[in-house]
Structure formats: C-alpha cells, structure tokens
Amino acid sequence: MGRAPCCDKANVKKGPWSPEEDAKLKSYIEQHGTGGNWIALPPKIGSYSFSYTVYMCVVCSCIHQTLDLLHETGLRRCGKSCRLRWLNYLRPNIKHGGFSQEEDDIICRMYIAIGSRWSIIASQLPGRTDNDVKNYWNTKLKKKHLGKQKKECSAAPRKKMQPTKEVDDRGNNNNNNDHHHLGINGWHQQLPAVMYHEQEPMRRPLDGISFFAMPSPPLMASQQQIYSDPVGLVPPPILQEDSSNFVLSNELDEMLRFSSVKLEDTDYWYGMGSTVDFEKSNTLESMQCDELNPFMYHNVMTAYDWLQ
DNA sequence: AATGGCTGCAACCGCAGGACC
DNA sequence: CGGTCCTGCGGTTGCAGCCAT
Numbered sequence: 001m002g003r004a005p006c007c008d009k010a011n012v013k014k015g016p017w018s019p020e021e022d023a024k025l026k027s028y029i030e031q032h033g034t035g036g037n038w039i040a041l042p043p044k045i046g047s048y049s050f051s052y053t054v055y056m057c058v059v060c061s062c063i064h065q066t067l068d069l070l071h072e073t074g075l076r077r078c079g080k081s082c083r084l085r086w087l088n089y090l091r092p093n094i095k096h097g098g099f100s101q102e103e104d105d106i107i108c109r110m111y112i113a114i115g116s117r118w119s120i121i122a123s124q125l126p127g128r129t130d131n132d133v134k135n136y137w138n139t140k141l142k143k144k145h146l147g148k149q150k151k152e153c154s155a156a157p158r159k160k161m162q163p164t165k166e167v168d169d170r171g172n173n174n175n176n177n178d179h180h181h182l183g184i185n186g187w188h189q190q191l192p193a194v195m196y197h198e199q200e201p202m203r204r205p206l207d208g209i210s211f212f213a214m215p216s217p218p219l220m221a222s223q224q225q226i227y228s229d230p231v232g233l234v235p236p237p238i239l240q241e242d243s244s245n246f247v248l249s250n251e252l253d254e255m256l257r258f259s260s261v262k263l264e265d266t267d268y269w270y271g272m273g274s275t276v277d278f279e280k281s282n283t284l285e286s287m288q289c290d291e292l293n294p295f296m297y298h299n300v301m302t303a304y305d306w307l308q
Numbered sequence: 309a310a311t312g313g314c315t316g317c318a319a320c321c322g323c324a325g326g327a328c329c
Numbered sequence: 330c331g332g333t334c335c336t337g338c339g340g341t342t343g344c345a346g347c348c349a350t
Contacts, residue, residue: 016318016344080336084319119338134339135317 013076017085025082026090088129095127099136107133107141 017025077085088094099107103125110121116137118130125133 014320080321081319083336088318116339130338131318138340139316 012078012081014081017077017089021077022085022090025077025085029086029090088131093127094129095132099128099140103128104141107137111137111141 106124107121110124114120116134118134118137122128122130122133
C-alpha cells in the first residue's frame with residue numbers, strides 16, 4: 001500500500017511565492033505560530049530542529065484544519081511548501097546576500113569534516129539556512145576550490161582518470177544537468193575497492209563541539225608531502241610526536257570518538273573517496289604513533305601507488 | 309538588438325529514520 | 330514487533346537574470 005500524499009496535489013499551488021502569499025503566511029505564523037511558546041521551549045537536540053518540529057505540529061495542523069479559510073484567502077500551499085518558505089525565506093533573522101570569508105572557512109572545514117550535512121553546517125552559521133549553504137557550496141565554493149586543485153594537479157601530473165559519466169547511487173546517469181555539476185562524483189567507482197570505504201553514519205549529533213575551532217585530521221610530515229592539501233583548507237597539524245604518542249586536544253578526541261574523520265573531499269581532488277573511521281575502540285589520544293599512522297597512511301599510499 | 313550559454317537561487321522531490329499505533 | 334505515517338534532510342530541477350558574442 002502506497003503512502004498517502006501529504007496534500008491534495010491537484011488543489012495545491014506550486015512554484016514561486018508571490019509577495020501576497022508571503023504576507024499571508026507570515027501573518028498567519030505570527031498570529032498562530034509565534035503567538036504560542038514554541039520558540040521559548042527548551043531544545044531537545046538543538047533549538048533549530050526542535051523549533052521546527054513544534055512549528056510543524058502547530059502550523060501544519062492549523063493549515064489543514066483551516067484549509068477553507070486559507071482557501072478563501074487564496075493561500076493554497078501544502079504544509080511542506082509553507083514550512084520551506086518560512087524556514088528559508090520568511091523567518092526572522094535570515095541573512096541574505098554574500099557570505100563572509102569567515103563563513104567560507106567554516107563551510108569548507110565542516111564539509112571536509114562531516115560532508116554534505118548542510119543542516120549541521122548551517123547551524124554553525126547564524127542566519128543561514130541549509131539551502132543557502134548548499135547552494136553556496138555548489139555554485140561558488142566547490143568551483144573555487146576545485147579550481148585551486150586543478151592548478152596544483154597540472155603542476156604535478158598524475159594518471160588521468162575518466163569522469164565519463166556521473167552515476168548516482170541509484171544508477172542514474174546525471175550527465176544531463178552537468179551545468180550544475182563538476183563531473184567528479186563518479187570517480188571513486190573506478191578505484192580499487194580497498195580505497196573506498198562506506199562512510200559510517202555519525203553516531204550522534206555533533207552537539208557540544210565547536211566547529212569554529214575544529215581541528216583538521218592530523219597528518220605526519222611524510223604524509224603531507226604526498227597527501228598535501230590542494231584546497232588549502234587543512235591547517236598545520238595540531239599534534240606533536242611525543243615519544244611515539246600523539247598529543248591531541250580533547251575536542252578532537254571527542255569528535256573522533258563519536259564520528260569519523262572524513263577525508264573524502266580532500267580525496268576528491270585526486271579522484272578518491274575514503275573514510276577513516278576511528279570510532280571503534282581507541283580514542284586518538286591513546287593511539288600509538290604506529291597504530292594511527294599506518295591506518296591513515298595506508299589509504300594515502302595505496303591511492304598514490306595506484307595513481308602512478 | 310537578438311540569442312544562446314551560464315549562473316544563482318528558490319522550490320520541489322523523494323528517501324531515511326523516527327514516532328506512533 | 331511490524332506496518333504506517335510524518336518530518337527533516339539532501340539532491341535535483343526550473344527559471345529568471347546576466348553576460349558574451
């Protein structure tokens with residue numbers, strides 16, 4: 001049995017919102033939504049998601065219950081569309097316009113650390129929505145950093161890889177919209193399986209971790225020579241070798257304990273995709289040099305050898 | 309001035325996972 | 330405990346405006 005549609009699609013308007021519709025929705029939410037105390041409620045995970053949940057409970061339900069009224073006023077949008085419009089455009093304190101250099105840096109470093117989890121990234125950027133961040137990455141930052149990488153790659157030629165077709169997880173060929181894409185997503189499929197590990201899902205939200213001060217994955221000097229940072233995002237390593245022990249901040253340790261260090265995006269610049277998962281047993285703090293280093297080094301060297 | 313390609317962004321679609329029954 | 334529904338999220342699309350020719 002299929003899922004019931006979220007709304008009566010035949011009677012629901014789609015497409016761009018008019019100023020009149022915006023005004024109606026805003027006024028409706030101001031009257032019913034902010035009139036309640038959902039914003040003042042303590043967050044469950046982060047104020048962000050909890051607010052949305054409560055908002056949807058109140059507003060979506062109201063929209064359905066008062067569909068006739070809304071119909072009379074001409075606002076015939078489904079709850080999903082209303083939510084999106086509110087979250088991405090109408091809610092207070094939304095920032096529109098250019099991103100600052102600081103925001104650039106945060107987006108890039110978080111993308112390297114956690115990938116395309118736009119809502120988490122956006123939660124670190126007050127006034128920005130996940131949609132904004134996603135669009136900004138896709139239209140500006142990705143190209144900006146790929147451009148840098150291409151320069152570096154041309155300086156050090158390596159085995160050519162063929163990004164012949166973009167193929168998504170469902171096997172669809174996405175070439176027909178490549179004006180939006182850079183044609184690199186399929187590269188990992190040409191690599192030896194050992195180099196492409198499934199990305200581990202995060203074990204829990206990254207609450208309590210400040211990404212403003214988030215350290216990048218540590219690399220030894222020997223690795224840095226090979227696995228250099230072509231996009232210029234990885235700051236100098238924060239660890240020091242101390243009698244074969246790595247000295248790491250508690251923050252990094254905490255981060256790695258519950259998630260994984262994702263090297264995928266730096267890898268992408270070389271056409272690789274790999275994830276190093278430290279989640280299982282040891283914290284990095286307790287790892288010996290020869291435990292950690294070969295683990296990371298293996299992927300790098302395997303990839304490097306293969307590319308020669 | 310016309311037109312074709314490119315870009316940016318708002319909005320939609322569909323899936324994953326959790327809540328609920 | 331399995332089925333259904335709902336919500337939030339990331340991926341994708343459509344289109345308006347800009348720019349080069």
